[in-house]
Amino acid sequence: MTATQGTTNTPRPEGLRVPPLLLKTLVTVVVSIIAYVLTNALNQKQDEVWKLTISIVIGGSALIIQYMVDFERRLEAMENGQRTRIREMKDSLSEHHREVHGHLSDHRREMTDLVDDRFARISEATELFSQVDRSVLRSDGVTKLARSATKAGLLNNELVKTFASEEIDRLAQLLENLSNNxxxxxxxxxxxxIDLTRCIKNTLDATSTSVDRDFWNSEPASRYLEAQSDAILRGVKIRRLFIVDTEQEIDAKLTELCESQRSLGIDARVVALSQLPHRVQLGTHSDFIIFDNELTYEIDQDTKKVNAKTTLNARAALVEHRMKRFNRLWEATQDLSA
Incomplete structure (x- = not known):
């Protein structure tokens, strides 16, 4: 049993293999000989040339058939190999897809979230600029602000960027407050x-107490009066009431100040509260200015009579209250000499 198994499993020595071409030749020769023998046996009357011709034709046919069979076998082997490689490639791609599918899913999810976030920001910015276009605000100014803020943020100067950020925050806070009037x-x-004076179209009504008397000799006062002169040229009507407590405070400087403003086209008057009926007196010494009967500019003083806070107020009830107070004071001065 052992010997038999050894004989069966022992591969044929490589030196005993017959080359394919030699094998085909031997088969062809054998077939030709057999054909010659058969032809000679079946028909002995034929001459030798005919017998040889028949043998050669049959042998050649056998050789051609061998090559055709071999070609078909190789073609089939090649097709099987191609199908095997394609199947292996598909299996490899499927396995690779399964391996990376988890990573791709996470990556795609991150990309989707990122794209959604960017589109949300774009949508928000588009909606914001659309609202600006629908408002009375200058859209070009808002666009310029956004573009300038972006440029400032790209500067290689930390101090400038920090200062620009603070100014943007301050402006944003101001606009938010103004939206609440x-x-x-x-x-x-x-x-x-000064900026409000440049914006008005109809009226400016103002009180001026002794607290801001020194203001009229300052550089901002010159710009303020210049802005008022420009407003008057636009058709704006300006009234200013200089208020003191008693007639003794109406000195030459105050009278001269009043006259200088009248020369600019401002309807200016000086009045002492002691001259007025109690019912129309100011009540406080806080200055206020009413722009276009829509917004008030008020300065509050502290206990030392120093300007402590400036307030802009566009709430209709307060603006109406200030207008009534100013008109009562103004009408009470009609019969008084300035």
Missing amino acids: IADCLGENQDWL
Whole structure:
């Protein structure tokens, strides 16, 4: 049993293999010989040339058939190999897809979230600028602000970027407060005063107490009066009431100040509260200015009579109250000499 198994499993030595071409030749020769023998046996009357021709034809046919069979076998083997490789490639791709599917899913999810976030921001910005276009605000100014803020954020200067950020926050807070019809700041904001004067179209009614008497000799006062002169040229009517407590306070400087403003086209008057009936007196010494009967600019003083806070108020009830107070004071001065 052992010997038999050894004989069966022992591969044929490589040196005993017959080359395919030699094998085909031997088969062809054998077939030709057999054909010659058969032809000679079946028909001995034929001459030798005919017998040889028949043998060669049959042998050649056998050779061609061998090559055709071999070609078909190789073609089939090649097709099977191609199908095997395609199947292996598909299996490999499927396995690779399964392996990376989890990673791709996470990556796709991250990309989707990122794209959704970017589109949400774009949508928010588009909606914001659409609202600006629908409002009376200058959309070009808002666009310029956004573009300038972006440029400032790209500067290689931390101090400038920090300062720009603070200014943007301050402006944003101011606009938010104005959207609620009230805004304020510490101290006296003369820039608000001048900018509002440049914006008005109809009227400016103002009181001026002794607290701001020194203001009229300052540089901001010159710009304020210049803005008022420009407003008067636009057809704006300006009234200013200089208020003191007693007639003794109406000195030459105050009278001269009043006259200088009249020369600019401002309807200016000086009045002492002691001259007026108690019912029309100011009540407080806080200055206020009414712009276009829509917004008031008020300065509050502290206990030392120093300007402590400036407030802009566009609430209709307060604006109407200030208008009535100013008109009562103004009408009470009609019969008084300035």
